Amino acid sequence: MDISVRITPSLTLKNPVLSASGTFAYGEEFSRLFDLSLLGGVVTKGLSLLPKEGNPTPRICETSSGLINAIGLENIGADAFIAEKLPFLRQFDTSIVVNFFGTSEEEYVLMAEKLDIEGISALEMNVSCPNIKKGGIEFGKDPHVLRRLTANVRSATSKPLFVKLSPMVTQIGEMALAAQEGGADALTCANTFPAMAINEKTCRPILGNVTGGLSGPAIKPIALKIVWEVSKQACIPVIASGGITTWRDVVQFLLAGASAVEIGSASLRDPLCFTEIIRGFADYMxxxxxxxxxxxIGKLKTD
Ligand SMILES: Cc1cc2nc3c(=O)[nH]c(=O)nc-3n(C[C@H](O)[C@H](O)[C@H](O)COP(=O)(O)O)c2cc1C
Incomplete structure (x- = not known):
């Protein structure tokens, strides 16, 4: 049965289910549990030009129907990824989407140039991380900055370019259009929501960074509305991210207008959820x- 989905002329996913950035590392641990070739795509941990240590611990805590993380974009850096992790991922018959970020516009462009290599299927540009001081959200809240950044990155790479938007803006449609005008091929909607947790016994914040980003089922209804809104305004594909846990969620996000979905927090709870979700989705079809x-896709009935 054909459950493939075309994102761009050069990128067709074998099914609409991808891992999300940051909850799948570089795929090695998950590959010991199931065949990564089952996935529509693997989205890597967000990469930077140089390795990054991330935030002080604790970096993650559970909350009602979700979790709050403040990893701070710890990663091994682009060179180590290319040398050590990409060859491993290339063994699998799945699309490899490399998530990346920079601390300046120049760094974003350098990253896009560096990652313009064989074996990478697409790039996902993160302009929406709420957990770091420099880079991330500061590039994702002003439409002029985002349009210019996307255009510069677009001209630095031949790869399909996804722009991962922040949900923390007044007009997400405006940001979506800015990325589209800059030359994005797809929009990932969206990243985590700023949040915090407090330990009443110690009277201290639970996370070392004090605040973090909320993900998981708690944010699903909000993400669904964002995807619906963005897909009505933009004419490029939308990749959904936010609380997707079951095949029913996948169907709902596609009806709202997404062309594919990314699964993050749900896979931390159950690393085998991908197989169940893809099977359930195929059965539904x-x-x-x-x-x-x-x-x-986008077939929600509202009349
Ligand atoms: C532990 C953790 C690390 C994350 N790291 C990244 C990252 O490096 N880059 C990025 O764009 N998003 C990152 N995210 C956001 C996820 O990719 C995803 O957009 C978000 O968690 C919402 O999806 P979910 O509810 O399915 O987890 C991270 C999320 C979590 C929970």
Whole structure:
């Protein structure tokens, strides 16, 4: 059964289910549990030009229906990824989407140039991390900055370019259009929501960074609304991210307008959830008599 989905002329995912950035590392641990070739795509941990240590611990805590993280974009750096992790990921028959960020516009461009190599299927530019002091959200809240950044990065790479938006803006549609005008091929909607947790016994914040980003089922209804809103305004594909946990969630996000989905927090709870979700989604398509995923995308009935 064909559950593939076309994102750009050069990028077709074998199914609409990808891992999310930061909850799948570089795929090695998960590959011991299931065949990564089952996935529509792997999205790597966010990479920077130089290795990054991240924030003080604790960096993660559970909350009602979700989790708050403040990893601070710890990663091994682009060179080590290319030398050590990419060859491993390339063994699998799946699309490899490399998530990256920079601390300046020049660094974003350098990253895009560096990652313009064989074996990488697409780039996902993170302009939306709430947990670091420099880089991330500061590039994702002003449409002029985002348009210019996207255009500069666009001209530095031949790869399909996803721009991962922040949900923490007044007009997310405006940011989506800015990225689209800059030349983005797809929009990932969206990143985590700023949040915090407090230990009442110690009277201290739980996270070393004090605040972090909320993810998981708690944010799903908000992410669904964002995807619906963005996909009505933008004419490039939307990749959904935010609380997706079951195949039902996948169907709901596609109906809202997403072309594919990324699964993050749910895979920390159950690393095997991908197989269940992809199987459940294929069964739904079969039972509904659908021949192509495009028969679902944006087909929400509102009349
Ligand atoms: C532990 C953790 C680390 C993350 N690291 C990144 C990252 O490096 N780059 C990025 O763009 N998003 C990162 N995210 C955000 C996720 O990719 C995803 O957008 C978000 O968690 C919402 O999806 P979910 O509810 O399925 O987890 C991270 C999320 C978590 C929980």
């Amino acid at each position: 079969r039972e509904k008599g659908l021949k192509s995923v495009s028969e679902l």
